[in-house]
Amino acid sequence: MESVLLQISARRLRPLLVVLSLVVLYRGHNEPGGGFIGGLMLGASLILYAMAFGVRKTQESIFFRPVALTAIGLLVALLSGLPALLAGHVYMTGEWITLFTGSLLELKLGTPLLFDLGVYLAVAGMLTLVMFSIMEE
Amino acid sequence: MSTGLLLLVLFLLSGVAPLTRRVLGNAAGWVFALFPLGGFVYYLSLLPGINAGALVTERFAWLPVYDLDLSFYIDGFSILFSLIVLGIGTFILVYAGYYMRPYPMKGRFMGYLVFFMASMLGVVVSGNLITLFVFWELTSISSYLLIGYFHEKPEARSAALQALLITGFGGLALLGGFVLMGIPYGTYEIQALLADPGLIRDSNLYLPALLLVLAGAFTKSAQFPFHFWLPGAMAAPSPVSAFLHSATMVKAGVFLLARLNPIMGGTELWYILLSAFGAATMVAGAWLSITQTDLKRILAYTTVSALGTLVLLIGTGTQYAINAMIIFLVVHALYKGTLFMMAGNIEKVSGTRDITRLGGLFPFMPRAAVIMGLALVSMAGIPPLLGFIGKELIYEAKVQAPNWRFLVIAASFFTNVVMVFLSLRLWFDVFAGKSPGYAKPPHEPSTALVLGPFFLVLASLVLGLFPTSIATPLTSSAVLAVSPGIEAVKLRIWHGFNLILLLSALTVLSGALAYRYRHRLIALAEKVNLRYFAREFSRMFTASIDRFLVFTKRQTGNIQHGYHRFYMMTLFVVASLLVWGVIWRSDPLMLELDFSQMPLNLVAVVVLIIAAALSAVMAHSRLIALIATGVIGFGITIIFIAFSGVDLAITMIMVEVLMVILAVAVLYHLPRYVKYSGTGARMRDGLVATLVGGFMMVLVLQAGTSQLDTPISEFFKEKSYSEAFGRNVVNVILVDFRALDTLGEITVIAIAALGIFSMIRLTKKNS
Numbered sequence A: 001m002e003s004v005l006l007q008i009s010a011r012r013l014r015p016l017l018v019v020l021s022l023v024v025l026y027r028g029h030n031e032p033g034g035g036f037i038g039g040l041m042l043g044a045s046l047i048l049y050a051m052a053f054g055v056r057k058t059q060e061s062i063f064f065r066p067v068a069l070t071a072i073g074l075l076v077a078l079l080s081g082l083p084a085l086l087a088g089h090v091y092m093t094g095e096w097i098t099l100f101t102g103s104l105l106e107l108k109l110g111t112p113l114l115f116d117l118g119v120y121l122a123v124a125g126m127l128t129l130v131m132f133s134i135m136e137e
Numbered sequence B: 001m002s003t004g005l006l007l008l009v010l011f012l013l014s015g016v017a018p019l020t021r022r023v024l025g026n027a028a029g030w031v032f033a034l035f036p037l038g039g040f041v042y043y044l045s046l047l048p049g050i051n052a053g054a055l056v057t058e059r060f061a062w063l064p065v066y067d068l069d070l071s072f073y074i075d076g077f078s079i080l081f082s083l084i085v086l087g088i089g090t091f092i093l094v095y096a097g098y099y100m101r102p103y104p105m106k107g108r109f110m111g112y113l114v115f116f117m118a119s120m121l122g123v124v125v126s127g128n129l130i131t132l133f134v135f136w137e138l139t140s141i142s143s144y145l146l147i148g149y150f151h152e153k154p155e156a157r158s159a160a161l162q163a164l165l166i167t168g169f170g171g172l173a174l175l176g177g178f179v180l181m182g183i184p185y186g187t188y189e190i191q192a193l194l195a196d197p198g199l200i201r202d203s204n205l206y207l208p209a210l211l212l213v214l215a216g217a218f219t220k221s222a223q224f225p226f227h228f229w230l231p232g233a234m235a236a237p238s239p240v241s242a243f244l245h246s247a248t249m250v251k252a253g254v255f256l257l258a259r260l261n262p263i264m265g266g267t268e269l270w271y272i273l274l275s276a277f278g279a280a281t282m283v284a285g286a287w288l289s290i291t292q293t294d295l296k297r298i299l300a301y302t303t304v305s306a307l308g309t310l311v312l313l314i315g316t317g318t319q320y321a322i323n324a325m326i327i328f329l330v331v332h333a334l335y336k337g338t339l340f341m342m343a344g345n346i347e348k349v350s351g352t353r354d355i356t357r358l359g360g361l362f363p364f365m366p367r368a369a370v371i372m373g374l375a376l377v378s379m380a381g382i383p384p385l386l387g388f389i390g391k392e393l394i395y396e397a398k399v400q401a402p403n404w405r406f407l408v409i410a411a412s413f414f415t416n417v418v419m420v421f422l423s424l425r426l427w428f429d430v431f432a433g434k435s436p437g438y439a440k441p442p443h444e445p446s447t448a449l450v451l452g453p454f455f456l457v458l459a460s461l462v463l464g465l466f467p468t469s470i471a472t473p474l475t476s477s478a479v480l481a482v483s484p485g486i487e488a489v490k491l492r493i494w495h496g497f498n499l500i501l502l503l504s505a506l507t508v509l510s511g512a513l514a515y516r517y518r519h520r521l522i523a524l525a526e527k528v529n530l531r532y533f534a535r536e537f538s539r540m541f542t543a544s545i546d547r548f549l550v551f552t553k554r555q556t557g558n559i560q561h562g563y564h565r566f567y568m569m570t571l572f573v574v575a576s577l578l579v580w581g582v583i584w585r586s587d588p589l590m591l592e593l594d595f596s597q598m599p600l601n602l603v604a605v606v607v608l609i610i611a612a613a614l615s616a617v618m619a620h621s622r623l624i625a626l627i628a629t630g631v632i633g634f635g636i637t638i639i640f641i642a643f644s645g646v647d648l649a650i651t652m653i654m655v656e657v658l659m660v661i662l663a664v665a666v667l668y669h670l671p672r673y674v675k676y677s678g679t680g681a682r683m684r685d686g687l688v689a690t691l692v693g694g695f696m697m698v699l700v701l702q703a704g705t706s707q708l709d710t711p712i713s714e715f716f717k718e719k720s721y722s723e724a725f726g727r728n729v730v731n732v733i734l735v736d737f738r739a740l741d742t743l744g745e746i747t748v749i750a751i752a753a754l755g756i757f758s759m760i761r762l763t764k765k766n767s
Helices: A004-027 A035-053 A055-061 A066-079 A082-086 A111-135 B003-019 B021-051 B076-099 B106-125 B129-147 B154-185 B190-195 B206-220 B229-235 B238-247 B249-264 B268-290 B295-316 B319-350 B366-380 B386-399 B405-431 B447-465 B467-482 B499-516 B518-532 B537-559 B564-585 B600-618 B622-642 B646-667 B679-705 B712-724 B729-737 B739-766
Strands: A096-099 A107-110 B056-063 B068-074
Touching: A004 A035, A004 A111, A035 A055, A035 A111, A035 B646, A035 B729, A055 A111, A066 A111, A066 B739, A107 A111, A111 B646, A111 B729, A111 B739, B003 B021, B003 B056, B003 B068, B003 B106, B021 B056, B021 B068, B021 B076, B021 B106, B021 B467, B068 B076, B068 B106, B068 B129, B076 B106, B076 B238, B076 B249, B076 B319, B076 B447, B076 B467, B106 B129, B106 B238, B106 B249, B129 B154, B129 B190, B129 B206, B129 B229, B129 B238, B129 B249, B154 B190, B154 B206, B154 B229, B154 B249, B154 B537, B190 B249, B206 B249, B206 B268, B229 B238, B229 B295, B229 B537, B238 B249, B238 B295, B238 B319, B249 B295, B249 B319, B249 B467, B268 B295, B268 B405, B268 B518, B295 B319, B295 B386, B295 B405, B319 B366, B319 B386, B319 B447, B319 B467, B366 B386, B366 B405, B366 B447, B386 B405, B386 B447, B386 B467, B386 B499, B405 B499, B405 B518, B447 B467, B499 B518, B564 B679, B600 B622, B622 B646, B646 B729, B712 B729, B729 B739
Parallel strands: none
Antiparallel strands: A096 A107, B056 B068
16 A cells, blocks of 8 residues: 555654653543553554554564563563562552652552553564564565 | 472472473573472481471461361371472483483473472372372373373373373272261361371271272372273383382372371281282282383382282281381382483484393493492392382391281292392393494493483492491481381391391392293293283273263254254253243242233334234345344334333443344355245244243243332432442443453353354354
8 A cells, every 4th residue: 555645644643642652651540541442552653653564564574572571561561560579468459659759740659550551562573473473565 | 498398399390390491491400400409408417307207287377267277297207208209209300301312392391390399299299188189180091291292192192091091090089088088077188088098998988988089099109900001101201211200209109198197007908909909010020020011111010019018017017017118118209210311321322121122232222231230239238228128128027927928928929039130131132242233333322321220230239238327317207107017127237047038038039030031931821811810901992982972962962053043942951940840830920910001112112023023023035134133123223212221232232233243244145935834844943942932921921920029229229429430230240340340241252252253263164
């Protein structure tokens, strides 16, 4: 499929979609969003690119393979339960730290977010894994 | 130091063994041997206490929920067995380190050996039937790995599988027997069972429990008619044959019977079953060994015969029988381990194990010939080796046997004559006579390869020469443990002139005569075998397994037909029929459907969805059907938004879009519609669809009306921010409250994705 319209929009939209997917991932804890949706968006951005430029070019433009992405995602999700063990709680208890306390920019980070990151990566990875192998000629 | 620690160390060692190859190189055998040696010394140090009447027990919590502990129970019998396992194991590791040099993956082999050693030690020190069972199965698995070590040879693979299937089947029966045994006691602790043996003996579970346990023990210890896997197991490298298939693992069944003797023994049934199977195995093993020509197979059949003797002795159960059993156990482990190692050595230096192609080796390897000769003297039961004492005790036990005395004596006499005959044959046909000419001139095997045989024969000699001061302390507690209330017999070399000595003399004489006329004897045996025993058990077993495989293949073909649409249909029909069944039997559903409150725009959406569904069904092209289902999806998304399920709506949009893209990508590869399904098939599909759609509708309606106790959603709403610091309840459930579920789910989709990936890869590669 050689379409200039598609190619230009895919090229312009991809970084936006990646950032958007990260935003969706982060805000998921308090507002609609989350790792699953974010992962789908990330995957969709890559699929869009692949539809415009072909799988091989997309593969070359990213620095990881979908299989690796899936594996890393699973690993991150798995490891996110470990800090709880170190703190003496049950595996996968949510542990939180707050950065910049008191200042205007208060940032709460917790292992559930890390877990969500794992979901995000795994979902994006498996989506692209399947799509790329089907679309590949 | 303790048993638990020792086991842990051994299991860890087996895990790291393959990695140490580069560091240790050829010294691996020596280094590994230090571990069992340490264990050997430890158990030896326990012995004086045990002999004074103490018991060593250890207990580690394992599955407290099921009241199951990893407990160890060490009495005289466990000690004796541990010493055999670890003592012979030490030499086997040294031997294997040298023996396996030319073969690949030596590190892994050593790991398997150590793994087996740990499992076998676990069997003999277990204080709990369930722990014993676990270790028991581990020995079967390590045996499988070791027999199949030369896995590029098909006969090694099939022998390994055969051994695993038979011992695995026995293990299953054994587990059933153990569970039955545990029922009257409410515990699996051996100590508790030993304290009150009457409980199982008098319960009506005794018969099934006994039969199941015997099935386990008989398969493991290669009793007739399960004996055939043991000669097959000779496909394993020689260190394995010497260790597992003569000295230790095959004795696990004997160990179990002896261990359970105080609990289940003493009944008529026990006596009859054990004596019958033991005697049959003893004679069959001896008979079948006559015609063998492969050194290792000769030894394997004599091992079968020895195992039969041991079972027979346990079954007889008299004072002399139990004493003879214990002594013969040690005797056999010592000489058979030696002989197998020597068989491996002979093959190594001469290139063959076929006794008809061997001969005249004495000038090349006098040292080895002397060691092997001494082991054979022990096997023949000639003084001053321990084998003589063992055989004397066996004869004594037979002479005092309570029933069928002459039958048992005759069987025993025949077996011992065969042993003498084979001892002569194994020495003279290998070392004497004239050399048939070897490809390479044979040489003395290196020291490490004869070290083990040397020490084992030495042990046999020392024990035989000092029966009272050395052999008695080793074995007296074992006798007591196997049969409480029986005293250990005073071990002596010289019993005076009596019937037993006469029997011994006759045995040796007959054996010598048999050797003198060996050609005629072997020819006769072959003729008889051909005439009456032409059907080999091993072949019959393989054939029945093959037939079973054909059967399962056909069955699987019927169920797993490979048509995705029919899988779907099966799934849908079964699921919907089940649910319809429940709906049918439940109270009639009271519904109050009020459409007056429904906003007009939603009505429009619903109409759109219905129209899209209809056009999807009617469509004549896949693409149109696909787009129509996409419309349905978006319609549902709008409904979600209308009811403020934003999370769901976003997910739904993403999924719908991606599904369409995916489907289009797949469609591209499909052929055009050529043939439409017929009216019948359409009616059928329509019926299935209606069934499924109908039950979904009823379920949804019912879910809206029925009120469960307290919806869990309240809990989540309440705790979401206070405990998990998140306002998005759906997300908090996913990543915090139910994170483990989510982890499972993403693992599943990852596996599914990998499956799709590899399937597509595979078809691409093939085409």
